[in-house]
Amino acid sequence: MQPTSRRIRPRRRTAALASVTLLTLAVTTSAGSGQPTTGSASAAGPVAPVPSSALGPCMISGSAGVQMSEGIPTPAGYARSTGTVRALNLMVDFSDAPGEGDALDRFGEFFPQTTDWFRTSSYGRLDYRPQTPAADWLRMPKPFRGYGIERGALFDPGYRELVQDIVTTADPKVDFRDYDLLNVLITPNAGPSALDTVLSVTFAGNTEAPIADGVPVANASFVYSRQDDGSGSYAETGYRVLPHENGHVFGLPDLYTQDGGGAVGHWDIMSEDWGADNDLLGWHKWKLGWLDDSQVGCAAGSGTTEHVLTPLAEPGTGGKLVFVPLDGRTGYAVEVRTPAGNDESVCKTGVLIYKVDADVDTGHGPISVVDSTKDSGGCTRSPNVHAELSDAPFTPGQYFKDLKTGIRITVAGTDPTGNHRVYVTRGTRG
Numbered sequence: 001m002q003p004t005s006r007r008i009r010p011r012r013r014t015a016a017l018a019s020v021t022l023l024t025l026a027v028t029t030s031a032g033s034g035q036p037t038t039g040s041a042s043a044a045g046p047v048a049p050v051p052s053s054a055l056g057p058c059m060i061s062g063s064a065g066v067q068m069s070e071g072i073p074t075p076a077g078y079a080r081s082t083g084t085v086r087a088l089n090l091m092v093d094f095s096d097a098p099g100e101g102d103a104l105d106r107f108g109e110f111f112p113q114t115t116d117w118f119r120t121s122s123y124g125r126l127d128y129r130p131q132t133p134a135a136d137w138l139r140m141p142k143p144f145r146g147y148g149i150e151r152g153a154l155f156d157p158g159y160r161e162l163v164q165d166i167v168t169t170a171d172p173k174v175d176f177r178d179y180d181l182l183n184v185l186i187t188p189n190a191g192p193s194a195l196d197t198v199l200s201v202t203f204a205g206n207t208e209a210p211i212a213d214g215v216p217v218a219n220a221s222f223v224y225s226r227q228d229d230g231s232g233s234y235a236e237t238g239y240r241v242l243p244h245e246n247g248h249v250f251g252l253p254d255l256y257t258q259d260g261g262g263a264v265g266h267w268d269i270m271s272e273d274w275g276a277d278n279d280l281l282g283w284h285k286w287k288l289g290w291l292d293d294s295q296v297g298c299a300a301g302s303g304t305t306e307h308v309l310t311p312l313a314e315p316g317t318g319g320k321l322v323f324v325p326l327d328g329r330t331g332y333a334v335e336v337r338t339p340a341g342n343d344e345s346v347c348k349t350g351v352l353i354y355k356v357d358a359d360v361d362t363g364h365g366p367i368s369v370v371d372s373t374k375d376s377g378g379c380t381r382s383p384n385v386h387a388e389l390s391d392a393p394f395t396p397g398q399y400f401k402d403l404k405t406g407i408r409i410t411v412a413g414t415d416p417t418g419n420h421r422v423y424v425t426r427g428t429r430g
């Protein structure tokens with residue numbers, strides 16, 4: 001798009017629990033407990049508050065085979081996404097990639113921005129506390145190349161070995177029971193440049209992970225290299241890989257696909273985490289427990305319902321999300337996006353409409369945004385933003401109609417404070 005700036009389509013991989021478990025069982029015939037567990041079968045409590053029954057028809061869910069689903073509620077096993085969440089940060093280096101400079105400078109590439117990003121996005125409901133009980137580089141016993149870390153590497157054997165070595169090395173200074181999640185900030189000179197390939201990865205809900213101080217290192221994000229696209233914005237935007245990876249720790253799937261960010265564009269950090277800031281979709285905020293039930297409208301009944309939506313990026317108690325379920329697995333979500341909060345790159349204010357399919361797995365396009373202006377080329381000038389969808393929102397007087405179901409979503413108007421009035425019309429549910 002912009003020849004002077006390299007357009008990057010990272011293809012990061014999320015290792016969901018199911019594949020990790022299967023692989024573990026294939027390698028070791030007896031799991032520690034003798035009873036293999038899955039993410040949804042963990043004994044831990046729910047990740048986020050469970051919505052009320054009035055919203056029941058809108059709590060879509062995927063079938064059992066989906067590793068990491070958009071379904072609500074998020075299964076147990078992931079890190080809590082509300083309240084005080086303690087993040088253990090360990091800076092790791094290797095004999096063939098020695099850490100350059102102060103390890104806390106590496107930490108400083110991600111904080112306090114990541115904390116601020118979560119506070120803003122969650123309206124203060126996620127109190128993210130990054131901690132560095134080991135403030136120096138943790139030197140691993142093997143050289144980097146000895147772990148076989150490459151793009152797409154599975155947890156076994158390389159990451160299991162790396163995590164075990166991290167635990168052993170950090171243990172004198174760290175009580176792993178004190179933390180909800182682990183960020184492994186790898187020295188940026190280990191492995192390839194992020195411009196060539198993205199190694200950053202998260203293993204989430206991984207109860208088969210090595211044990212540290214009696215608890216499995218179940219939710220761990222690994223960040224490599226630097227997401228510096230040469231546009232000069234690294235200092236402001238380079239941290240954004242971490243909230244993306246932590247999104248997985250909280251149970252969010254990848255929204256980009258093999259084809260890049262064409263399904264959701266820049267409307268969610270799980271779709272695009274390079275360059276200009278962007279927030280999460282309202283659906284994800286609900287999934288993470290950052291919206292009250294009263295802020296979510298469930299348009300499940302027949303006839304026409306009226307909804308007033310306040311801008312998603314603004315704090316407050318107003319309505320933020322309307323969901324129109326199609327069946328138990330899919331539906332349309334409706335929200336108002338404006339250039340505010342974490343949404344600095346929004347270039348067209350309006351009502352964003354997107355389809356959510358809880359039966360589609362991470363990285364395969366579980367969400368797709370409806371473009372009100374197909375083939376317009378978009379309105380953004382920001383590098384590394386999927387341009388076409390940047391002007392996707394609907395504006396007053398416009399409507400979207402799903403030809404298959406007859407469902408119609410109309411933007412009726414706005415008031416001076418930026419609230420949008422939306423009508424949802426649907427026939428008898430079939």
Ligand SMILES: [Zn+2]
Nearest residue numbers: 012013014254
């Ligand atoms: Zn990801």
